[in-house]
Amino acid sequence: MVYDTHNIFAKILRGEIPCKKVYEDNHVLAFHDIAPKAPVHILVLPKGPYKDMDDFTKRASAEEITALFRAFSQIACDHGLDQSGYRLISNCGINGGQEVPHLHLHLLGGTRLGRMVQAG
């Protein structure tokens, strides 16, 4: 399946839709989730056109991969989560519950998070 250039995160990356930006560099954009599931819920995206983790790790450069995860941790620190802790989640495809077909890492924190997996 090819990358869908009309997905909402592609539109945000092109500046066609606004976001509450918290971080940006050459390879990465991060912004607050519009429907937060925790006191801190930030989405961290590579700027390149990658559908999901599988697509990203196969096609992106080592520089892009390193930039994404270093930015992720930096954003956690910037929001005071490095001492209290946080959770990284990335949903891939149908079984993962991925909602937008552009790779995004969820950064969740600011409260004691529940179990990793639940039924249903």
Next chain:
Amino acid sequence: MVYDTHNIFAKILRGEIPCKKVYEDNHVLAFHDIAPKAPVHILVLPKGPYKDMDDFTKRASAEEITALFRAFSQIACDHGLDQSGYRLISNCGINGGQEVPHLHLHLLGGTRLGRMVQAG
């Protein structure tokens, strides 16, 4: 806080405790979780002594970071999850619910996973 060399994953990496290994390369070891939360539940670890995602992204080389996430996706493919989908989770610190102080990525799949976050 320094890395605790007596944690259970350090012992597995040194071969002092057995594991059901599914993948190994110079930088990465992966094995089945002993208490699986989904039909497929694999733990993917860097071999270096990193406590969590924060520690890893600050101290590990670009080669180690790239190797970890490329291996993660490769293992998902090897287990037939690239088409059906999967979830990546990494818990960091107290609020994340991290149980072992050696960075590990959870690879969860084989069923439709539930919501990302639940209370309690």
